Amino acid sequence: MPEFQRPRGTRDFGPAEMAKRRYVEAKMRETARLFGFGEVMTPTFESTELFVARSGEGIIEELYAFEDKGNRKISLRPELTASVMRFYVNEMQNLPKPVKIFYFGNCFRYERPQAGRYREFFQLGAELIGAPSIESDAEVIALALATLKNLGLEDVVVRIGHLGVLNKFIDEFGVKKDTQIEIRRMIDKQDFESLNTLPDGATANKDVNDRLIKLIRLKGGAETIQKARELMDGGDPSLDYLADLLDRLNAYGFDNCQVDFGVARGLDYYTGMVFEIDAPSLGAEKQICGGGAYTLADLFGGQEVNSTGYAFGFDRIMLALEKSGVDVPSQNLEIYILPICDEAKIAAIKILSELRNAGISADMDLMSRNMSKAMKYANSVGAGKVIIIGEKELAEKSVTVRDMKTGEQARVLISELNDYL
Amino acid sequence: MPEFQRPRGTRDFGPAEMAKRRYVEAKMRETARLFGFGEVMTPTFESTELFVARSGEGIIEELYAFEDKGNRKISLRPELTASVMRFYVNEMQNLPKPVKIFYFGNCFRYERPQAGRYREFFQLGAELIGAPSIESDAEVIALALATLKNLGLEDVVVRIGHLGVLNKFIDEFGVKKDTQIEIRRMIDKQDFESLNTLPDGATANKDVNDRLIKLIRLKGGAETIQKARELMDGGDPSLDYLADLLDRLNAYGFDNCQVDFGVARGLDYYTGMVFEIDAPSLGAEKQICGGGAYTLADLFGGQEVNSTGYAFGFDRIMLALEKSGVDVPSQNLEIYILPICDEAKIAAIKILSELRNAGISADMDLMSRNMSKAMKYANSVGAGKVIIIGEKELAEKSVTVRDMKTGEQARVLISELNDYL
Numbered sequence: 001m002p003e004f005q006r007p008r009g010t011r012d013f014g015p016a017e018m019a020k021r022r023y024v025e026a027k028m029r030e031t032a033r034l035f036g037f038g039e040v041m042t043p044t045f046e047s048t049e050l051f052v053a054r055s056g057e058g059i060i061e062e063l064y065a066f067e068d069k070g071n072r073k074i075s076l077r078p079e080l081t082a083s084v085m086r087f088y089v090n091e092m093q094n095l096p097k098p099v100k101i102f103y104f105g106n107c108f109r110y111e112r113p114q115a116g117r118y119r120e121f122f123q124l125g126a127e128l129i130g131a132p133s134i135e136s137d138a139e140v141i142a143l144a145l146a147t148l149k150n151l152g153l154e155d156v157v158v159r160i161g162h163l164g165v166l167n168k169f170i171d172e173f174g175v176k177k178d179t180q181i182e183i184r185r186m187i188d189k190q191d192f193e194s195l196n197t198l199p200d201g202a203t204a205n206k207d208v209n210d211r212l213i214k215l216i217r218l219k220g221g222a223e224t225i226q227k228a229r230e231l232m233d234g235g236d237p238s239l240d241y242l243a244d245l246l247d248r249l250n251a252y253g254f255d256n257c258q259v260d261f262g263v264a265r266g267l268d269y270y271t272g273m274v275f276e277i278d279a280p281s282l283g284a285e286k287q288i289c290g291g292g293a294y295t296l297a298d299l300f301g302g303q304e305v306n307s308t309g310y311a312f313g314f315d316r317i318m319l320a321l322e323k324s325g326v327d328v329p330s331q332n333l334e335i336y337i338l339p340i341c342d343e344a345k346i347a348a349i350k351i352l353s354e355l356r357n358a359g360i361s362a363d364m365d366l367m368s369r370n371m372s373k374a375m376k377y378a379n380s381v382g383a384g385k386v387i388i389i390g391e392k393e394l395a396e397k398s399v400t401v402r403d404m405k406t407g408e409q410a411r412v413l414i415s416e417l418n419d420y421l
Numbered sequence: 422m423p424e425f426q427r428p429r430g431t432r433d434f435g436p437a438e439m440a441k442r443r444y445v446e447a448k449m450r451e452t453a454r455l456f457g458f459g460e461v462m463t464p465t466f467e468s469t470e471l472f473v474a475r476s477g478e479g480i481i482e483e484l485y486a487f488e489d490k491g492n493r494k495i496s497l498r499p500e501l502t503a504s505v506m507r508f509y510v511n512e513m514q515n516l517p518k519p520v521k522i523f524y525f526g527n528c529f530r531y532e533r534p535q536a537g538r539y540r541e542f543f544q545l546g547a548e549l550i551g552a553p554s555i556e557s558d559a560e561v562i563a564l565a566l567a568t569l570k571n572l573g574l575e576d577v578v579v580r581i582g583h584l585g586v587l588n589k590f591i592d593e594f595g596v597k598k599d600t601q602i603e604i605r606r607m608i609d610k611q612d613f614e615s616l617n618t619l620p621d622g623a624t625a626n627k628d629v630n631d632r633l634i635k636l637i638r639l640k641g642g643a644e645t646i647q648k649a650r651e652l653m654d655g656g657d658p659s660l661d662y663l664a665d666l667l668d669r670l671n672a673y674g675f676d677n678c679q680v681d682f683g684v685a686r687g688l689d690y691y692t693g694m695v696f697e698i699d700a701p702s703l704g705a706e707k708q709i710c711g712g713g714a715y716t717l718a719d720l721f722g723g724q725e726v727n728s729t730g731y732a733f734g735f736d737r738i739m740l741a742l743e744k745s746g747v748d749v750p751s752q753n754l755e756i757y758i759l760p761i762c763d764e765a766k767i768a769a770i771k772i773l774s775e776l777r778n779a780g781i782s783a784d785m786d787l788m789s790r791n792m793s794k795a796m797k798y799a800n801s802v803g804a805g806k807v808i809i810i811g812e813k814e815l816a817e818k819s820v821t822v823r824d825m826k827t828g829e830q831a832r833v834l835i836s837e838l839n840d841y842l
Contacts, residue, residue, distance in 0.1 A: 003722035004471045004507050006464055007495055012508045015459025015522065022450065022460065029443065034777040036754050036784030036802070038436025039443065043427055043541050044465065044497075044527060045485075050425045064466075066487035069531055074428055076465075086425045087433045096798050098787055101436065106465060110490055120464050128787075135787035138770070146777065251770035253778070301424035333457050349559070349672035356455040356567065357674075363457030366519055366549075366556035377517050381457070 009111075009119030019331040021318060024151060025104060028124050028312075031147045032102040035139070037126055040101045042083035048073040053299055054082040054269070062109045064119075076108035080123055081296065081309060088129060089302030097130030104314070116285050118315065125291075125311035133293055134241065136308040137273045138248035144277060144289055144310050145254045152326040153279065153317070156288070158254075159219065160245065160275045161263030163292075164238030165228065169212040173205060181268065187216055188264035216262040222246050224259040238272070245273065269294045273308070279320035288316045332382035335421070337364035337389070338374045344389040351387065351399065351414065358418055378404060385421070430532075430540030440752040442739060445572060446525060449545055449733075452568045453523040456560070458547055461522045463504035469494040474720055475503040475690070483530045485540075497529035501544055502717065502730060509550060510723035518551030525735070537706050539736065546712075546732035554714055555662065557729040558694045559669035565698060565710055565731050566675045573747040574700065574738070577709070579675075580640065581666065581696045582684030584713075585659030586649065590633040594626060602689065608637055609685035637683040643667050645680040659693070666694065690715050694729070700741035709737045753803035756842070758785035758810070759795045765810040772808065772820065772835065779839055799825060806842070 006012055013021065029039065048065050055078075064076040077083055080103050092099050104124045113119060126143055128136045141158065148156050166187060170180050186194045192213050211231045218224050218231075225243050229235045242259055249257050265274040274292035282288070291310025298304040321328070335355055339348035348364050355362040363381070365374050371388075378386045388400040399417060402409045412420045427433055434442065450460065469486050476499075485497040498504055501524050513520050525545045534540060547564055549557045562579065569577050587608060591601050607615045613634050632652045639645050639652075646664050650656045663680055670678050686695040695713035703709070712731025719725040742749070756776055760769035769785050776783040784802070786795050792809075799807045809821040820838060823830045833841045 003510055004468060004474070006507065006511070007466060007468065007489075007493070008491075010464035010466075012464070012512065013462040014512070015461060018460040018462055021462075026447070033752060034780065034782045036782060038752075039439040040436060041434040041439055041442075043431035043433070044529075045428060045431075045541075047425060047428065053425070064487075064489065066485075068428075068485065070429075072428070086427065089424055090426070091433065091435070096801055100784070108465075120466075131787035132789075139787065142774070248767070248770060251767045251774070253771075253774045331454060331459075346668070346672045349669060350674075353563070353672070353674045359455065361455045361457060363521075366552035366560065368553075380517050 007119070009113035011118060011120070015331075020321075020328045021314075023328040024318060024321065025124070025314075027151050028147050029102075029104070031150045032126060032143065035100070035143045035146065037100040037102045037128075037143065040084060040087060040103055041105065042077075042080070042087050042103070044106070045074045045076050046083055046086065048075040050082050050086055050300070051075055051078060054296065056268075062111055064108045064110050077105075078109050079107055079311065080105055080125060081127065081311065082300075084125075084127055085296045085302075085307070086300055088127075089297050089300045092129075093297070093302055093305075098136065099129040100126070101129075102126040116316070116319065122314035123311045124314050124317075125309060127307055127309035129297070129307045130305050133272055133306055133308070134244055134248070136306060137245055137293055138252065140291065140308040140310060141245075141249060141257070141275055142252040142254060144275075144291070144312070145249075145252075145257075147312070148277070148317075151317070151321065153321055153324060155279065155281060155324055156320075157278045157280060158257050158275060159260035159263055159278070160242065160257055160273065161259070161261050162238040162242055162273055163264070163270055164241070164272055165215065165232070165236060165261055166212075166264060168232070168236055168238070169208060169215070172208045184264055184268070187212075187262065190216070190262055216264075219258055219260045219262070221256075221258060224261075228259075228261060241273070265290060265292055269296060269299075271295055275310070279316070279324070281323040282316060282320055285316070288313055288320055330382070331361075332384065333363055334360050334384045335362040335387060336374075336378040336381070336383035336385070337362065337387045338369070338371070338378075339365065340371060340388060340390040341394075343391065344394055347394060347414075348387075348389050351389070351417065354418065355421070360421065387417075428540070430534035432539060432541070436752075441742075441749045442735075444749040445739060445742065446545070446735075448572050449568050450523075450525070452571045453547060453564065456521070456564045456567065458521040458523045458549075458564065461505060461508060461524055462526065463498075463501070463508050463524070465527070466495045466497050467504055467507065469496040471503050471507055471721070472496055472499060475717065483532055485529045485531050498526075499530050500528055500732065501526055501546055502548065502732065503721075505546075505548055506717045506723075506728070507721055509548075510718050510721045513550075514718070514723055514726075519557065520550040521547070522550075523547040537737070537740065543735035544732045545735050545738075546730060548728055548730035550718070550728045551726050554693055554727055554729070555665055555669070557727060558666055558714055559673065561712065561729040561731060562666075562670060562678070562696055563673040563675060565696075565712070565733070566670075566673075566678075568733070569698070569738075572738070572742065574742055574745060576700065576702060576745055577741075578699045578701060579678050579696060580681035580684055580699070581663065581678055581694065582680070582682050583659040583663055583694055584685070584691055585662070585693055586636065586653070586657060586682055587633075587685060589653070589657055589659070590629060590636070593629045605685055605689070608633075608683065611637070611683055637685075640679055640681045640683070642677075642679060645682075649680075649682060662694070686711060686713055690717060690720075692716055696731070700737070700745070702744040703737060703741055706737065709734055709741055751803070752782075753805065754784055755781050755805045756783040756808060757795075757799040757802070757804035757806070758783065758808045759790070759792070759799075760786065761792060761809060761811040762815075764812065765815055768815060768835075769810050772810070772838065775839065776842070781842065808838075 270292040272293040277289035278286040279288045289312045293308045339345045386402045691713040693714040698710035699707040710733045714729045760766045807823045
């Protein structure tokens with residue numbers, strides 16, 4: 001028989017990698033719980049229409065889209081916000097506000113596989129629905145930053161922008177809606193060249209354009225807001241909003257948030273604050289989180305409602321933790337039991353079960369290995385201690401305990417084993 | 422806009438349900454870790470061929486099978502053993518034996534949705550690969566039972582059979598292979614009527630048939646093995662094997678395992694021991710686990726190797742826990758903070774962050790609610806205590822703490838709050 005290969009662009013995860021991933025997942029879940037966010041889970045596939053409603057027809061090219069046996073058009077989810085907001089509209093609109101939810105799940109996109117980009121990948125995100133903007137925005141950014149802090153990933157940069165600022169400039173161009181979208185895309189790509197030669201006759205207003213380019217290059221702490229005021233003839237409510245947001249984040253304990261007016265988040269549905277988090281250790285593909293304020297419920301047939309949310313790229317976070325040298329606790333086996341005669345096997349099983357019942361991870365030799373091979377195996381799985389049971393030990397109701405680090409051995413009565421360990 | 426509905430036969434899980442599911446998942450994962458099993462994860466879809474190789478062409482009808490944009494035939498996985506063994510053959514064959522792995526994931530089948538059966542459902546299972554049968558079988562059944570015990574689900578029945586016993590009878594019929602498969606299916610369905618009127622002229626041997634029917638009705642403790650010996654002219658190696666297995670499970674601390682010669686597990690690839698676990702509280706759909714000894718690696722292009730594995734139906738376990746009244750710990754919010762004037766908001770955020778940093782789940786009013794509405798909200802989310810901060814409190818650097826169960830209130834200095842809580 002030929003071997004079967006896993007599908008292109010997908011991954012298998014072995015035990016060492018999975019232990020790390022589950023640890024990180026649990027830490028993120030625990031942080032969300034501390035913040036009063038509740039987890040939700042939605043189906044892996046949805047009607048293709050849902051994703052088109054959120055992201056436009058263009059998304060179909062990137063979807064794993066297919067027809068089921070009932071000729072329904074369904075797609076594997078390319079991201080989770082659409083599914084979660086669909087769930088919100090279906091079942092959570094009448095809950096007391098705010099609704100604070102988070103999710104962790106796999107997503108799919110059909111694209112050429114390349115380094116760090118997979119056809120099945122993992123997202124973790126949160127949505128805060130139904131509270132005033134400023135409170136939501138602060139709480140949601142704080143959750144994202146606390147999550148990274150609790151993971152020990154402190155070498156990150158959060159960049160916060162506001163579409164209100166960009167939109168004001170774009171309004172001043174007086175261009176058509178199509179061109180506005182085009183301009184937004186240029187800003188998002190920091191494509192200053194194209195911005196200088198706008199289509200639709202908009203190049204006429206060179207002053208606006210120059211100021212816009214200066215603005216989207218502005219990055220830094222609270223003092224950046226003052227510089228923006230100068231470019232905007234004295235100010236704009238969005239700038240006051242950002243100043244207030246930074247104050248609140250300060251109170252949350254995050255005093256190093258940056259303002260970056262170049263954050264435009266490509267998507268058309270954000271309505272105000274937008275933010276991105278980078279892990280500089282990742283180099284060119286450094287963005288690990290993106291989010292902002294949006295309304296989406298109304299697009300899905302629900303009542304319009306303020307929402308703020310974000311999504312972490314879980315795979316990038318795993319990579320950033322590795323690059324930053326952040327350790328996750330070892331899941332190595334604590335005890336390996338070696339019965340060295342047939343008579344010892346049942347006794348070994350009993351000890352094995354008692355250790356496990358006491359919350360100690362333990363395994364025993366199932367291969368009837370001799371001493372030296374068993375020690376080699378115990379080493380290869382990183383066992384902390386080996387318990388040896390032979391005829392002598394059996395006769396004395398004892399075992400030999402060998403510390404695999406120090407090499408020290410001790411004879412211990414079975415009745416005193418738990419205390420000894 | 423019309424509302425979007427989730428696909429037929431799938432589910433959305435809200436926060437209360439998800440908290441329970443994640444708790445159960447974590448308990449199961451922890452038990453596997455104590456047993457020295459390592460978690461693996463494989464892609465959500467695989468080549469359709471893989472599932473056909475495991476289960477035959479018939480499986481295609483039940484698959485979410487489709488072609489991707491590269492015209493590759495892929496399917497959402499209907500179960501996880503095929504994927505995990507594919508991974509084993511690809512990357513784990515050269516690891517020291519035994520390889521002990523477990524998995525948790527979602528699976529998909531296209532079938533008419535009905536009570537308790539979903540198109541997307543969840544399985545948790547384990548495989549022990551490369552150790553002698555008796556050691557593997559005992560360790561794997563022990564893991565399944567320890568998992569349920571650690572969940573507090575003790576009202577279960579494990580029924581263990583052996584295909585060696587059934588095959589010996591079927592051999593005695595002297596029928597063709599097709600008929601053998603047919604007979605196996607009748608046994609699995611406990612269809613005694615059809616067994617009496619076998620196709621292929623096999624009815625000739627009425628004595629064998631009568632004894633077979635008696636045998637597959639045999640159920641009970643170790644004494645059942647003795648009764649089986651009488652039906653089998655003195656015995657069979659498979660019976661000795663089962664006696665040994667029960668002794669070992671006894672040493673593991675599981676002294677109530679039953680023998681049930683009627684367990685045939687429908688599938689054609691099991692090679693020896695087969696077992697099922699029932700949760701009687703579930704009524705007709707009571708089976709929560711199925712497994713046995715098999716070889717599958719060779720079918721996927723690898724070396725032939727002894728394996729024993731099982732899969733839990735995770736959704737059925739959730740149902741059984743509920744029916745049995747097993748509680749999972751509450752994830753209710755511990756503290757809800759209510760700033761009752763604008764000036765208190767920043768102070769509230771600081772206290773909020775300190776509590777969360779100390780590992781206390783805390784939330785604050787983001788809606789500028791008045792006292793009575795805020796208390797109603799705090800009640801609705803099950804908050805343990807409410808912290809109130811108004812002008813008086815601010816002036817005294819204190820807060821008012823209200824216990825939501827007793828209704829008692831106390832004024833506490835902010836500097837002493839952590840200790841007080």
